[in-house]
């Protein structure tokens with residue numbers, strides 16, 4: 001298994017399928033000028049399936065989330081899902097996506113064995129979406145969400161990042177909309193992962209701000225009885241239930257001590273954390289004919305060195321060199 005020196009065990013694998021994206025969200029990517037990974041540097045579909053197989057059959061990984069960049073841009077996505085679904089034990093599989101193109105592929109992904117999706121949507125306003133993502137694709141995301149719901153990729157979760165002066169006032173409207181459509185909304189605090197390195201702590205909307213704003217319109221009851229465990233979202237029951245809303249306070253209330261994640265970039269590097277500054281090259285091992293056992297050992301060694309925390313609170317904190325789109329969110 002993937003255990004670290006603090007006794008945490010990673011069972012949740014995030015696999016980035018590409019660093020490319022069809023949006024340019026301001027908190028994630030620059031408007032232009034970001035260098036894509038060269039095609040030969042990307043893991044092939046076979047390499048991805050092999051690494052997932054090693055993770056699932058040798059390292060105790062039970063949950064696999066495909067992400068990016070934008071994973072729907074990966075031509076082989078449905079095939080990758082199908083092959084991973086055939087593994088024993090079968091991992092639970094989900095997808096983090098901006099939803100563009102999901103209208104076309106949701107049913108095929110469900111049939112291939114995908115369990116559910118998280119769709120990122122930060123605003124209900126088309127003009128704000130265009131400013132925030134630098135692309136006029138709001139309706140495509142709404143259509144993708146509806147298709148995912150209809151295909152049974154449920155619960156459909158919606159990931160939202162709020163920013164002052166843009167969509168910072170939309171929390172109550174977004175929650176009302178999510179309740180109406182049966183989506184589970186999760187607010188994520190903005191993290192220092194933008195390509196421009198422009199994040200400032202005092203410029204972010206905190207979990208506390210979000211809860212205060214929601215409570216102007218909803219009665220929120222903290223979900224009791226259950227441990228937060230390794231789930232990053234703290235959840236609240238909305239107006240007595242059954243609907244829930246989550247808040248991921250990655251900055252103000254980090255969940256590092258219960259972290260159960262291991263990450264694989266689209267070019268085959270293991271990262272122990274979004275904010276890690278070191279990576280371990282599994283692609284080189286795969287391409288030099290390493291055995292499954294040798295690859296698994298390398299992965300274990302990488303995770304063994306996982307740091308206690310993200311380091312966000314350390315005055316000497318240095319943002320990772322790669323932006324979120326290249327790490328895999």
Ligand SMILES: C[S@@+](CC[C@H](N)C(=O)[O-])C[C@H]1O[C@@H](n2cnc3c(N)ncnc32)[C@H](O)[C@@H]1O
Pocket residue numbers: 021027028067068069070071096097098118119120159160161188189190191192193194324325328329
């Ligand atoms: C990097 S994206 C990749 C997957 C897919 N393209 C999507 O939009 O969901 C994954 C998630 O990371 C979030 N994200 C990106 N940059 C972020 C940042 N600086 N702080 C917090 N969340 C961020 C996005 O909002 C999205 O929900």
